[in-house]
Amino acid sequence: MNESLLTLSLSLLLFALVFIPYLWFTQKKRKTFEAKKQEAIALGHDKPVAQHPLIDQSRCIGCAACVIACPEHALGMIDGMAELVYPGKCVGHGVCAEACPVSGIRIVLDPAKSTAELPLLDEFFQSNVPNVYLIGELGGMALLRNAIYQGKSVIEHISEKIKSSPRQTNNPSRHDVIIIGAGPAGLSAALMAQKNGLNYLLLEKEETPGGAILSYPRQKLVMTMPVEIPQYGVLKKRELSKEDLLTLWSDIIQKTSLKVTCNERLEDVIHHEGALTVVTSGGNRYDAEHVVLALGRRGTPRKLNVPGEQSSKVAYQLLEAVRYKHMHCMVVGAGDSGIEAAIALSKQHGTTVTLINRGTDFQRAKSKNQDRVREAETQNLIKIYYQSSVSDIRDHSITIQSPEGSLEITNDFIFIFAGGEMPTPFLKKIGIEFTHKDRMIAA
Numbered sequence: 378m379n380e381s382l383l384t385l386s387l388s389l390l391l392f393a394l395v396f397i398p399y400l401w402f403t404q405k406k407r408k409t410f411e412a413k414k415q416e417a418i419a420l421g422h423d424k425p426v427a428q429h430p431l432i433d434q435s436r437c438i439g440c441a442a443c444v445i446a447c448p449e450h451a452l453g454m455i456d457g458m459a460e461l462v463y464p465g466k467c468v469g470h471g472v473c474a475e476a477c478p479v480s481g482i483r484i485v486l487d488p489a490k491s492t493a494e495l496p497l498l499d500e501f502f503q504s505n506v507p508n509v510y511l512i513g514e515l516g517g518m519a520l521l522r523n524a525i526y527q528g529k530s531v532i533e534h535i536s537e538k539i540k541s542s543p544r545q546t547n548n549p550s551r552h553d554v555i556i557i558g559a560g561p562a563g564l565s566a567a568l569m570a571q572k573n574g575l576n577y578l579l580l581e582k583e584e585t586p587g588g589a590i591l592s593y594p595r596q597k598l599v600m601t602m603p604v605e606i607p608q609y610g611v612l613k614k615r616e617l618s619k620e621d622l623l624t625l626w627s628d629i630i631q632k633t634s635l636k637v638t639c640n641e642r643l644e645d646v647i648h649h650e651g652a653l654t655v656v657t658s659g660g661n662r663y664d665a666e667h668v669v670l671a672l673g674r675r676g677t678p679r680k681l682n683v684p685g686e687q688s689s690k691v692a693y694q695l696l697e698a699v700r701y702k703h704m705h706c707m708v709v710g711a712g713d714s715g716i717e718a719a720i721a722l723s724k725q726h727g728t729t730v731t732l733i734n735r736g737t738d739f740q741r742a743k744s745k746n747q748d749r750v751r752e753a754e755t756q757n758l759i760k761i762y763y764q765s766s767v768s769d770i771r772d773h774s775i776t777i778q779s780p781e782g783s784l785e786i787t788n789d790f791i792f793i794f795a796g797g798e799m800p801t802p803f804l805k806k807i808g809i810e811f812t813h814k815d816r817m818i819a820a
């Protein structure tokens with residue numbers, strides 16, 4: 378065998394050794410992702426629930442970085458391209474978009490599949506009212522990580538604007554930015570404003586900052602993804618208790634001497650030539666170049682509108698599950714909040730827990746919560762009624778409508794987690810427009 382023939386044979390052998398296993402592996406993976414996609418279709422999980430990735434196939438280089446990054450295993454590789462193979466699992470963390478090396482993924486909302494109207498925003502979270510921005514859950518994006526990320530991003534954008542255009546006035550009482558709402562989104566925005574040396578004001582209607590976190594059940598396990606908090610650094614923990622999270626925020630506020638004005642409710646935003654005036658419950662008026670609304674959507678819990686709902690045994694949050702020992706409790710709603718409340722109640726001695734689920738499964742919840750609630754159902758800790766709804770609330774019982782017909786269930790307390798009503802009328806009053814069309818909300 379001459380030398381060139383030997384080289385050719387060795388090259389072919391090397392090629393076969395590398396390429397054949399690669400081909401076998403990618404084919405195997407492809408079959409797994411195809412099967413996952415078919416399963417999602419068969420179970421009706423082929424539509425994203427809320428925010429989700431939009432993959433630009435013309436940019437995708439098939440590196441699979443997003444597939445590896447997705448903690449919910451919602452993405453897969455099909456024909457060398459990334460695809461949202463199991464949309465129902467996606468909770469919109471957006472880590473896939475961050476992992477993509479060619480910026481080929483955007484996180485979008487599809488309000489057509491969402492029940493709520495969504496404010497019309499541009500990619501910097503600016504509404505149609507110039508210099509009024511909406512961030513966090515108010516803009517339609519749930520989860521702590523998104524709220525913190527958007528708070529930071531919106532101020533980066535405002536800071537750039539301020540740098541590139543001279544101030545409209547030398548009036549020192551006119552703030553560069555007023556941020557309303559001291560939940561994770563507003564706190565993150567205020568920290569970024571402080572870091573960038575902006576003249577900022579952070580207003581909160583409650584006695585203390587913290588936002589929706591304050592209403593989590595005691596000792597709730599908070600699930601999140603790594604995210605950078607301005608002036609603090611990267612919050613790396615993926616799981617921590619409600620109490621630890623509140624302590625973390627309070628330490629950050631203390632260490633940075635962040636100014637938070639509590640007990641001050643936003644009543645109006647008046648826009649006039651080149652400036653904005655914020656009017657609050659105390660009759661105070663503050664002038665600003667920019668206003669960032671981070672009001673969340675927990676303010677008004679969505680009601681069931683059934684007879685008896687005004688009873689004192691009805692609650693829209695669960696703070697202390699331990700108070701309901703030896704009680705008959707019902708939880709309505711199979712999203713994360715409902716599941717977490719039902720699980721917390723099921724751990725109390727002598728408590729019976731009924732969970733009312735409008736749907737046939739738990740696709741609105743994080744996969745970990747889905748596993749936990751199914752496990753509790755298998756162990757008979759929670760009795761779940763699917764495709765059911767509450768029709769009447771009385772002192773000692775509740776009537777539900779289920780596929781088995783009308784059922785009367787013995788009950789002492791009922792916890793309703795049907796989501797929150799957006800402060801839509803207020804936003805419309807100040808001139809914010811809403812959309813039903815698919816739109817880009819975060820990169």
Ligand SMILES: Cc1cc2nc3c(=O)[nH]c(=O)nc-3n(C[C@H](O)[C@H](O)[C@H](O)COP(=O)(O)OP(=O)(O)OC[C@H]3O[C@@H](n4cnc5c(N)ncnc54)[C@H](O)[C@@H]3O)c2cc1C
Pocket residue numbers: 512513514515518519520521522524557558559560561562563580581582583586587588589590592593594598599600601641642643644671672673674675676713714
């Ligand atoms: C029970 C429960 C469990 C959850 N668990 C998780 C979890 O494990 N992981 C996760 O990532 N996310 C979780 N979330 C979601 C997460 O808490 C929210 O997505 C996040 O808090 C949204 O932040 P935000 O700043 O946009 O709004 P919020 O946290 O709702 O903050 C809004 C703030 O604005 C204030 N405000 C409202 N109106 C006015 C006004 N007119 N004037 C002045 N201030 C006003 C409110 O008082 C509040 O402090 C959970 C939510 C709930 C309810």
Ligand code: SF4
Pocket residue numbers: 429430446447448449450451452466467468469470471472473474
């Ligand atoms: S948005 Fe989050 S859950 Fe959805 S595919 Fe990307 S990483 Fe996964």
